Amino acid sequence: MLADRRRKVLEYLSKKGYNRTEAMLRMESANQDVDGRPIQTRVEDSGGVKYGKAFDLFRNWIEENLEIYKADLRRLLWPVFVYSFLDLVSQWFPRESKNFFNNYREIFENEHEHDLRALQAVALPEHVDSSEIAKIYYSQRYRVTLSQTAFYNLIGFLESKEKEGGAVLVSLIQKQLNVCTVERTADEQFSLAKLIERARRPDDYPAEDEGIPGHNPGSANVTQGAGTSVLTRLKLGQMTLDQESRQDVLGELQNEDRINPPAPGQSSLAEAFEQRIKREESEDVPGRTELPPRPPPIARDVAMEVQKVKENRDRFQISGRTGGVGPGVSVTMFTLHNTNDSVTCLDFSGDYRLIAAGFDLHYIRVWSIDGSPLPGPPGLDGQDSRPTASHRLFGHSGPVYNVSFAPATASTDRQGITYCRYLLSCSADKSVRLWSLESWACVVVYKGHDGPVWDVTWGPHGHYFLTGSLDRTARLWSTDRVDYLRLFVGHDRDVDHVCFHPNSAYVFTGSCDKMVRMWLVTNGYPVRMFTGHASNITALACSPDGKILASADDSGTIILWDLAPGKLLKRMRGHGKGGIWSLTWSVESTVLVSGGADGTVRVWDVQLPNDANGQGKVVGEGGAGQKLEPSVPNVSGAGGKKKAKEVMVTSDQISAFPTKKSPVYKVMFTQQNLVLAGGAFLP
Numbered sequence: 001m002l003a004d005r006r007r008k009v010l011e012y013l014s015k016k017g018y019n020r021t022e023a024m025l026r027m028e029s030a031n032q033d034v035d036g037r038p039i040q041t042r043v044e045d046s047g048g049v050k051y052g053k054a055f056d057l058f059r060n061w062i063e064e065n066l067e068i069y070k071a072d073l074r075r076l077l078w079p080v081f082v083y084s085f086l087d088l089v090s091q092w093f094p095r096e097s098k099n100f101f102n103n104y105r106e107i108f109e110n111e112h113e114h115d116l117r118a119l120q121a122v123a124l125p126e127h128v129d130s131s132e133i134a135k136i137y138y139s140q141r142y143r144v145t146l147s148q149t150a151f152y153n154l155i156g157f158l159e160s161k162e163k164e165g166g167a168v169l170v171s172l173i174q175k176q177l178n179v180c181t182v183e184r185t186a187d188e189q190f191s192l193a194k195l196i197e198r199a200r201r202p203d204d205y206p207a208e209d210e211g212i213p214g215h216n217p218g219s220a221n222v223t224q225g226a227g228t229s230v231l232t233r234l235k236l237g238q239m240t241l242d243q244e245s246r247q248d249v250l251g252e253l254q255n256e257d258r259i260n261p262p263a264p265g266q267s268s269l270a271e272a273f274e275q276r277i278k279r280e281e282s283e284d285v286p287g288r289t290e291l292p293p294r295p296p297p298i299a300r301d302v303a304m305e306v307q308k309v310k311e312n313r314d315r316f317q318i319s320g321r322t323g324g325v326g327p328g329v330s331v332t333m334f335t336l337h338n339t340n341d342s343v344t345c346l347d348f349s350g351d352y353r354l355i356a357a358g359f360d361l362h363y364i365r366v367w368s369i370d371g372s373p374l375p376g377p378p379g380l381d382g383q384d385s386r387p388t389a390s391h392r393l394f395g396h397s398g399p400v401y402n403v404s405f406a407p408a409t410a411s412t413d414r415q416g417i418t419y420c421r422y423l424l425s426c427s428a429d430k431s432v433r434l435w436s437l438e439s440w441a442c443v444v445v446y447k448g449h450d451g452p453v454w455d456v457t458w459g460p461h462g463h464y465f466l467t468g469s470l471d472r473t474a475r476l477w478s479t480d481r482v483d484y485l486r487l488f489v490g491h492d493r494d495v496d497h498v499c500f501h502p503n504s505a506y507v508f509t510g511s512c513d514k515m516v517r518m519w520l521v522t523n524g525y526p527v528r529m530f531t532g533h534a535s536n537i538t539a540l541a542c543s544p545d546g547k548i549l550a551s552a553d554d555s556g557t558i559i560l561w562d563l564a565p566g567k568l569l570k571r572m573r574g575h576g577k578g579g580i581w582s583l584t585w586s587v588e589s590t591v592l593v594s595g596g597a598d599g600t601v602r603v604w605d606v607q608l609p610n611d612a613n614g615q616g617k618v619v620g621e622g623g624a625g626q627k628l629e630p631s632v633p634n635v636s637g638a639g640g641k642k643k644a645k646e647v648m649v650t651s652d653q654i655s656a657f658p659t660k661k662s663p664v665y666k667v668m669f670t671q672q673n674l675v676l677a678g679g680a681f682l683p
Contacts, residue, residue, distance in 0.1 A: 097123070098123070141176055234527065236546040237503065246277065250273060253270045292522065307418055311672050329655070333601070333662075333678070334679075335659070344358045348369070353419065354405065357403070362400065364396075365391070400426070401453065405420050426467060430452060449475065454468050464476060468495030468509060502543075534553065548563065570652070582594065582664065584667045586669055599662055661681060662680060
């Protein structure tokens with residue numbers, strides 16, 4: 001009866017021309033019993049040995065295949081390995097499962113280090129039911145996208161090797177994988193040129209369209225079955241000022257032009273402002289209802305806009321470059337000494353006056369950047385106390401994990417109306433605190449997270465701020481309410497890093513589930529998911545033009561994402577392992593600067609396509625105080641005592657600035673395209 005039904009279905013599929021579906025059904029139904037399990041015809045194909053034989057057969061076939069198909073077919077090895085191992089454990093083959101895991105784990109250590117560590121603890125059927133990683137893989141199908149040619153190549157192999165192990169592979173693919181095929185002409189990622197390029201790459205990073213939904217998602221869509229044609233349309237343009245504020249700013253700029261006329265050949269401030277307004281109005285900008293409501297503008301907001309126009313006109317412009325020679329970016333490094341490795345975070349104020357550091361000893365310390373004394377808090381008699389070189393802020397009952405200054409700009413008037421007035425901090429005590437930089441005291445405590453708060457950052461216009469926590473959520477807050485406004489839920493693990501889109505309509509979250517998500521602020525819905533990192537996300541930064549997101553991980557890789565189509569633009573490598581802790585963009589969105597645990601500040605060309613094979617090797621771990629050149633294959637470690645681990649550098653690195661044993665906690669482009677960097681010296 002069952003055989004007759006299958007025959008009729010196959011005849012129908014053949015008549016309608018559904019060749020791919022027919023091929024899959026023939027492959028799945030061949031040599032299977034009535035329950036769909038493969039029939040074992042030989043003793044050596046039964047028990048736990050069959051999975052090892054099938055995996056060896058599959059791997060050898062892939063490595064002997066044509067070069068243009070290897071890169072895509074290799075992506076099948078990881079899910080086949082995982083599901084083979086979990087099936088062995090579930091079917092009570094403890095010895096075979098352990099041997100299988102140990103024999104093949106080295107193949108995937110670079111790409112899936114964290115998942116391997118979690119799978120190693122799975123040894124009994126009870127572990128499969130309780131293990132978080134096993135539940136993730138068993139609860140949903142693993143998505144892989146192949147070109148049609150590679151897919152038919154795979155089908156032919158499985159049919160020809162059915163009795164040698166192909167039946168085992170067919171069973172795994174049928175039950176656990178979601179194999180999607182794409183024509184070369186339909187997607188340029190599967191063109192012949194792209195296939196050859198991927199085949200030549202020395203790395204084996206996961207693809208964008210690969211993985212488990214919610215763990216290693218398959219596309220930028222939040223719906224895994226959706227195609228690229230139904231991506232949520234984004235409005236990435238900058239929000240322009242309302243008419244009243246625009247007139248106020250224009251009037252102030254015209255007055256400034258009368259007092260200080262522009263130099264010959266230089267545009268006036270009013271002209272620069274009008275040009276920026278026209279550029280912003282030509283872009284696709286969100287409407288007022290698509291943005292979180294903002295407080296009515298005050299004199300300080302107008303003064304900040306005026307200062308931004310001044311700095312933008314007078315900035316050092318970073319324009320186009322040619323390969324090999326980049327713009328001369330200046331970096332000023334601020335190093336903290338005698339910290340005993342207790343510094344956890346740093347931040348610079350937007351007015352370039354203050355630097356704040358969080359410590360694992362539960363306090364925050366604030367200094368002036370130029371070394372001038374800071375005014376003390378008001379005394380009981382209303383008079384300020386004696387100025388001091390720095391201020392300590394006490395209140396947290398756990399290590400401080402991040403600090404963030406409120407938006408501010410430099411000021412030319414004595415009153416300093418645009419100076420920074422507030423500081424946010426987050427801690428292991430599950431709270432976020434708002435500090436006044438005038439009274440040097442905590443004014444509000446925000447509670448709501450169910451675990452340590454790893455990151456906090458202000459919105460582009462102040463008032464709103466964003467947090468990420470161990471409880472796997474990110475939350476949007478406003479300074480005038482103690483309860484959070486939005487809850488962003490979707491990550492499988494901690495939300496380690498958060499950032500705003502420049503127009504405030506979207507926010508980004510990065511997690512140790514190796515995924516970056518983009519959310520709509522007004523309703524908390526996800527609109528993009530980005531996967532491609534092989535380790536934990538350690539930094540996020542959106543370009544000032546709002547079109548590109550940069551994300552970094554603790555393996556030393558930076559990925560640039562094109563937000564509108566949800567595509568990976570390129571990977572940039574040069575940092576050593578340990579984490580890239582901070583990213584910052586130039587005003588023109590053409591240059592990216594990064595700093596991290598390897599003690600270097602690196603400058604990257606965003607527009608230059610990099611060479612997949614890199615341009616040489618440099619020391620990436622432990623800044624040695626030597627100049628790093630991409631063309632130099634070997635550089636000795638600190639003091640020549642020990643040779644440091646070599647790291648491949650991609651050709652889009654413009655320059656690298658090593659420190660003397662000072663991990664870089666923070667890098668920040670000023671509005672005039674100068675770079676501030678901060679770290680702590682570790683003797």
